[in-house]
Amino acid sequence: MKNKRAFIVMAVAVLFGLAAVVSASRWLLNQPGGANGRIVVAAADISLGQRLTPEMFKLAEWPTDSVPKGAFTDPQKLDGRVLKTNILIGEPVVETRLAPQGTQGGLSAMITEGRRALTVRVNDVIGVAGFALPGNYVDIIVSMQKDPAPASNGREQAISKIVLERILVLAVAQEVNRDETRPKVVNAVTLEVTPEQAEKLDLARSVGTLSLALRNQVDPQSAQTDGATKLTLLPDAVAPPAPPPKHVSKSTPKPAARAPVVVKTAAPVRRDCVSVLNGLRMTQECF
Template sequence: MRNSRSLVIIGVALFLGLAAVLVAAKWMGEQGAAGSRVAVAAVDIGQGSRLAPASVQLVDWPAGSVPPGAITDPKLLAERVTRADIARGEPVLESKLAPPGTTGGLSAVVAAGKRAMTVRVNDVVGVAGFALPGNYVDILVNLQGTTSDAGTQQQSISKIVLERILVLAVAQESNRDDTKPRVVNAVTLELAPDQVEKLDLARSIGSLSLVLRNQVDPQPANTDGATRESVLGLPPAKAAPAPVRAQAAPRPAAPAPAPVRRPEGVLVIRGLDAAPQATH
């Protein structure tokens, strides 16, 4: 009795195990059949490069993990330009491609509504070469104290005028290589139109410096700027009073003419002649 019961239990277990294997095999077969072919980079593709047929290949991708914006039709990649670096084996996403019809070069990297502007830098202004493409910087302007024609004294000040500005390129290269710093003489920045105007004025009235910032820190600085008094801990300088212009002295009024006094006397009439005669 016990042996027959054990055989039944073993048989049921074998049946359930075989059924589980068949169900798992069927599920895996369905998942493989429902997979998609996704375009991935066959080689490392740099920013602003035009895609070539040899640089992209289609590979099988599980249907449940296809990234949003993945390209499944190779025809959609013809003559497209990349907006960001794409590593080998990485899916080619629509977000990393410039709009169709865009020509290659730096213009394909500039976002819609933005402008690219180049400023001259040196090894100090350029954060010792650590301001690389893809980094974010703040722009600092230093204004020296001047005296206006009216005699008003304008104090020296150092102030952050633009924040979280994307570096598009350094010198003539836009490749994002973070392995080592590069000391260059020019940096190209991505700016909004109003920021372009502010930066153009700032570099004409003072000296510029770049301040490297954390890429994931969106908080604004909200500073009042640094002056000579704030750095040295001195009280704020009082504005020099405007010079008072000397007023012309008023001209004295002309004296009124003295009234003409007629001599007092008696009028004597003799015939047809009349002559006054003084009295004592």
Template sequence: MQSKRALFMLILSVLAGVAAVILAARWMGQQASGERSTVLVATADLDLGQAITAQMLQPVAWPAGALPVGSFNDAKLLEGRVVRASIYKGEPVLEPKLAPEGTKAGLDSVIKPGHRAITVQVNEVVGVAGFLAPGSYVDLLVNIKDDREKAISRVVLERIMVLAVAQEARRPDETKARVVNAVTLEVTPDQAEKIDLARNVGTLSLMLRNQVDIDETATAGITRKELFNDQAPVVAPTPATAPVAQARPPVRRVAPRPAAAAAPKPAAEPASTVEVIRGTQKSSSNF
């Protein structure tokens, strides 16, 4: 009885396997017989501001019903077009990632209409330790003193795209950091005014953010008082040091000297007497 049951299960498994093979073969045949088209993909990484040539493209078979929007199948239509957003090897070349027709190759060709390019001086700290690259997005933080001469730090701009790092608009190896002294950003004229004022009245810092993070975060900034939890830093008073009393020599009392006796006045000299005789009269005068 058990052998019959095992044989039945074996036959059932074989039939299920044959049915799966037949269905898979039929599906593959339908796919092979379906309409196919071609899409041009990049044969290497294409960087910002780079002009496309025929050697950079390769046709790849693609289902006709699932063609990417804005794709191309004729290399002649892409000759001389300028890349506005990075295109990686094997990725289809799409119209939204290209600059308008007639644009010349260069950094200015990748700037969006109504935007400008402004360069900010950075160092190892301000430039996020060299991890910035063309195509990255950053937030700008400024540290200044307000009208009351109180220090305040605040985010002034968010999600600003990096156009170039130093003099290069090509994206280097993403796994390797490179410290530079200048970064070029894509901003609107209003944002350019804010950056120019902020770097002249305070200190700018860049914060690297995720490329898919598009949420804006409104902050009120932070002051030194808030940093210390609304309490001024307490400075322990320095105990006053009492002056050390110096030993004084004993005072020697001196008896006052007796006043000198007044010198005796010299005795008055005796007056001279002169007698005058006039006839019978006699008179005397003292001098």
């Protein structure tokens, strides 16, 4: 009797187990995205500007429902293309990270269409102590002598002014690697500018001294300034300008001139005189 009961309990347990397995299998088969595909990923770290070869990549399993847009499935299609950004090992390669077909390798592949690359000379101070790295944004400040104003007696005035804002740093010296976060003091910085900005930057470096101001990469705000001069820098230490000479208005009547004072003298009165001889003394009597 005991063996019969144990057999029945075991049979019921097996039936329930089979039912659970069948239910789990059906649930898994009904879930979407269960299949995997194969896409091209980087076999090693690849720096931007490099010309690609099929040996730099490999095929890797990737969920079908999360394949990146523009991904490649054949490494041969990447032969001769140029990267615009760095790619780490295991990352998929997509079309947006590649320069257009026919682009040669190097810095020219990193320049946005319609823009130019211009290099300016810097030092450890102008280059923000080496913190102006590729991928950062800077403002360009020029310090120069301003043309004299009409009321300045022909004297030039020193001024510092931001002439360009949010300029992308493409390279420092001959390096374009954007993964470096340590400061590096160099003597030249290459900037990405529009043709109009290139003209302003070239003129600014020829008429004055340039400085770079490092800015936040996600800050799009524009700084509207009038520039700094000696008057705005130390307003209390500069003597006030001499007042302009007073000009007599044409509408103001001039004071009348005073007539000269003439002093009249009385005309002498004509009198009749006779001489009187008295002995040895002679006198004159007038009437």
